Amino acid sequence: MHDQQDSGQRFAVIGAGVVGLTTAYHLAMRGHQVTVIDQAEAPASGCSYANAGIIAVGHAESWAGPAAPRQMLGAVLGRAPSVKISKLLDPDLWRWGLAFLRHCTARAHATHSDAMARLSRHGRRMLQDLEQATGLDFDQDHDGAYYLYGDRAAYHARVKSLSDGDQGFVPLSASELTQRDPALRAFEGTLRGGLVSSVDSKGDCHRFTQALAEWLQQNTTVTFCYGTSVTGFRRAEGRVQAVQTPSGEIACDQLVVAAGTGTPALTASLGVRPLIYPVKGYSATYTILDDSRIPQRPFVDETNLVAVTRLGDRLRVTGIAEFAGHDSSPRADRAAHLDGYVARHFTGAVDLDGARHWAGLRPSTPSGRPYIGQLRNTPNVWLNAGHGQLGWTMAAGAAQVLCDLVDGVRPAPSDVSETASWLKSA
Template sequence: MKVVVLGAGVIGVTSAWQLARSGHEVTVIDRQPGAALETSFANAGEISPGYSSPWAAPGIPLKALKWLFMAHAPLIIQPRPDPEKIRWLARMLGNCTASAYAVNKARMVRLAEYSRDSLTALRHETGLAFDERQQGTLQLFRTQKHLDAAGKDIEVLRAGGVPFELLDAAGCLAAEPGLAAARDRIAGGLRLPRDETGDCFKFTQGLAALAESAGVTFRYGTAVKRLVVTGGRVASVVTSGGEVAADAVVVALGSHSPALVRPLGIDLPVYPFKGYSITVPIMDEARAPVSTVMDESFKVAITRLGDRIRVGGMAEIAGFDLSLNEKRRATLVRSVEDLFGGAGDQSRASFWTGLRPMTPDGTPVIGRTHVKGLFLNTGHGTLGWTMAAGSARVLADLVSGHAPEIESADLGIDRYLKRSVIRRPSGFPRPATDQAA
């Protein structure tokens, strides 16, 4: 089949690679001049299946109220009125129950674990190098209260067969010697030894080059305008460079995906969460992190990428605003300097922001839509790098008409149809799974 993939971030490029390996003729369309130049450009760098957790969790509403008054809050909600934001937040609040959290985290971990294995296979197949390390992730707790609260996550990890280590302060220092100067600020940690790190930008650019060599066509600098549907089936994509015919289309446009599919009556609950990162050159190896340390107090990930430290985190709900806020930079600097003081040269640090495509339940949306030939692979939030390789394999199997290797029915858009009425233009069939709220 002729398959058009919309988006050349890590999700789009891995999808294109797997589709091409499945025997399809693939074209990738992206408005940027190259691959991975938006959300995939400078993310936190962690590949952490065990740390895959939804933001919607018990206690989050109360925590969000407290964060409003914190100088270094992990979640910031801009007060500007936005009906889509309000509707999305209402859906998220509906997932802040213990039962919903358990279901959502379990399926996120399932996909993320599969994705880690898929990335390992892909790395061996291609020989790609992207400053990768397989030395685990350490979730660091500064207080006993935070350490005690890890119990619910440990239950899910244990149920899913995910290896973990619960560490005291000495154990944290053994895993990450660079934390020695911060020993008095560490209550303990949860270490996930199978987690990895790597530069998502380097990986995506390298895989795009391999895909192009294997016959995938990349149309960079090309804006996607709309989808053409004939008789209930997608027929083509209208772009700034003309119309591109397709037997199947994969929407992997991150936060911009909902606007494209909304005219087709698809209510895709993906909203941008603005994240920030700084990339700091290492100037003292002994003080630098070995792998990834997640500072639980600030929800900031500190990752070793070759001769650099990537510090990423926070979630600012501000629509599509991409301005750089110095207050957010101060939070990142405070976290890394408090734990790994003097490891990096802050005077040469680069500051970046990107839009993470979040769903209310934390799980991405992967699979078919009611429009024949139209597929979604989007909404990965903060876990696009973690879930990319596995999501691509699930997507390629579904496009090819094969059963994915993992359970995927609960990853599709259908899980939201019970909660809202999908408005469709005339001429589109109403699937039997649709139910009015």
């Protein structure tokens, strides 16, 4: 166990999701005193609550690319079942969308995707290190994943794009996939091929985050302020000296904002408004009735843009990217979209009638890269936010990168953060 050193600084971390708590873990292991603040009554109550559960290294690719403008146009016209725009006149969406379009060149796509892939691989390694150090159990395994294609041209294009840097991905035909995993016969007739990844993992993000919070309470001096809203900051001499809340001030030497989609509103009073937009994702969770019909590994259906993961005795199915502002309420038609997918492929294998539906807001940047770094105008304020659909994948690695920056050490990997004139980034 790491001894808490008297020389450690007092850190306030805003956000008790998986990003905030892995950040608190790394800070505590380096001897700092940490207070975690969240307006929810328990950890992992937001985007970390019921996400896909895949540590999806193989899906670490920037959405912004040459094909994206056409996809977005399809969403505006209502022709993209997996992408929905419900708040077209939102000024924040237009601000975000114009920046997104600027990143849609082939060169920018390659740069951002490389950074996301490196941070995702690092995140998986750091999660395994954390798992070994703490002994946490969260329905995890590290056996990889499938990436399935129902479109032959898309499959061959993906195979052709594999490079020496894509080690860990093996392309297989549809028949080879079903021979390897008979449960994939549920996709016979529509499956055209896929990749078997050995570099992905799975685990229940909500269960992990709750278990990590308990571990930190029992084994470190990290303290938690749940049900606590941040109303402002007390500043002096260009630094934040305390976080203001309805129940009083929380003094700090350093502040980390890891509040997901709430980050821009919190930092606005500091003169900074990161381009983070809430992209709503949906999930449905089903009790498994027949193990033999559930694929051995989690998978991403790249044609229907749906992710499927077994977590213990439950099947988690996620999909849809909806631009609806800060509205996190689930919609019945979106839930029906997921239920329909499961009914087509897993009728009899899961309890369809007992489905539990959820919607959460993914904190997404135009490039897909998160903001990890230090505010230039307030040097004791740090950001670790904007991980989008890869928050569970990147969290443990992004936390370690941020803590290296706090210590004045050049992180490895480097050059993984989104860049901004107001940010000293990784």
